[in-house]
Amino acid sequence: MKSVAEQDAKPRRARRMETVVLFYVANQMFAISADSVQEIRSTDSLAGAACEIENPELAKVRHTIDRGRRTYYVVNAGMHFGLPVTRPELVLILRQFRAALLVDRIDRMADISAVHALPLAFTGEERRWYRGLAYLDDFVIPVVEPTGFLTPQEFQRLDRASAAAASQRAVETAVQA
Amino acid sequence: MSATVNARENSFVLLQIGNHRVALPAGLVAELAPPVRLHTFPHSSKLIAGVIVRRGRIVPVYDASLVLGSRASSSQRFYLVSRRQTGEASDLIAIPVNGECELAAGKMQPPAMDRPAHVAGTLAVGDDSLDVLNLDGFAASYAAMAGATAGTEAQS
Numbered sequence: 001m002k003s004v005a006e007q008d009a010k011p012r013r014a015r016r017m018e019t020v021v022l023f024y025v026a027n028q029m030f031a032i033s034a035d036s037v038q039e040i041r042s043t044d045s046l047a048g049a050a051c052e053i054e055n056p057e058l059a060k061v062r063h064t065i066d067r068g069r070r071t072y073y074v075v076n077a078g079m080h081f082g083l084p085v086t087r088p089e090l091v092l093i094l095r096q097f098r099a100a101l102l103v104d105r106i107d108r109m110a111d112i113s114a115v116h117a118l119p120l121a122f123t124g125e126e127r128r129w130y131r132g133l134a135y136l137d138d139f140v141i142p143v144v145e146p147t148g149f150l151t152p153q154e155f156q157r158l159d160r161a162s163a164a165a166a167s168q169r170a171v172e173t174a175v176q177a
Numbered sequence: 178m179s180a181t182v183n184a185r186e187n188s189f190v191l192l193q194i195g196n197h198r199v200a201l202p203a204g205l206v207a208e209l210a211p212p213v214r215l216h217t218f219p220h221s222s223k224l225i226a227g228v229i230v231r232r233g234r235i236v237p238v239y240d241a242s243l244v245l246g247s248r249a250s251s252s253q254r255f256y257l258v259s260r261r262q263t264g265e266a267s268d269l270i271a272i273p274v275n276g277e278c279e280l281a282a283g284k285m286q287p288p289a290m291d292r293p294a295h296v297a298g299t300l301a302v303g304d305d306s307l308d309v310l311n312l313d314g315f316a317a318s319y320a321a322m323a324g325a326t327a328g329t330e331a332q333s
Contacts, residue, residue: 028218116235119269120263120268121225121239121261121263121316122220122225125221126219126220129219133218133228133235139216140216140228141218142218
């Protein structure tokens with residue numbers, strides 16, 4: 001029989017911590033895996049670099065930005081989540097997807113030990129929006145799924161709208177010249 | 178069938194939700210949770226008011242007033258946490274209650290044909306006939322009510 005001390009000395013399975021960025025949209029806190037974020041910029045610093053696109057079916061995307069030869073679609077997180085309209089001040093440029101996220105502010109970075117699966121009673125769009133829920137400092141925080149901001153079909157529609165906007169700009173430039 | 182199983186099947190927890198007195202099979206009840214923080218975040222599952230955290234688990238809370246048609250009372254600060262079967266998986270679900278629960282024994286009678294999906298049957302308690310709730314049927318009942326409301330609005 002092992003003593004209590006011996007049992008305590010048993011190596012515990014190390015919990016894998018995940019670093020997340022905590023951000024706010026319309027006073028609602030969200031978390032996103034820090035690994036998913038390539039860059040955080042202020043909206044002011046990107047004002048000159050953003051191109052406007054029009055796609056009435058997808059009101060949450062009004063702009064594109066070009067970073068490192070890639071075009072990113074800028075998603076208004078408030079509209080995506082159906083939150084009240086705010087004035088976003090930051091853009092989170094995602095790492096593996098051609099999407100960037102307009103948010104109000106960053107709270108901090110934090111380490112979380114677990115992402116709890118979204119309970120099965122949730123059956124709506126949130127199943128696509130969230131990887132799960134984190135419990136941090138007595139708060140339940142939704143952990144966003146980076147691929148949930150735009151579906152492949154939405155990317156296709158935006159690519160078409162973006163190409164149309166680019167050719168329109170080219171025509172306008174040619175006319176002015 | 179053993180006496181224990183029989184007793185469990187015939188045991189019900191009686192609760193007050195708004196102005197409705199209803200019953201829930203005791204075997205489904207996980208716990209009566211004290212007033213704890215209701216956490217909310219954006220979602221589109223309209224029947225869910227938020228989530229609570231109990232014993233390390235995140236438990237969704239149904240806004241039962243949407244289905245039962247009664248206003249949530251300010252005294253409903255406790256949560257009745259119940260087990261729910263969703264296909265192969267089992268899940269917990271909570272409903273706000275006023276904290277006054279009692280146990281009753283009896284045999285549940287099947288529901289009338291026109292009763293909504295959230296009613297599993299009826300239970301005679303004294304002179305009253307109480308609805309026995311079926312939490313698995315809440316979503317179906319809410320969808321049916323929302324559909325009926327939308328239809329009425331479209332006609333008017």
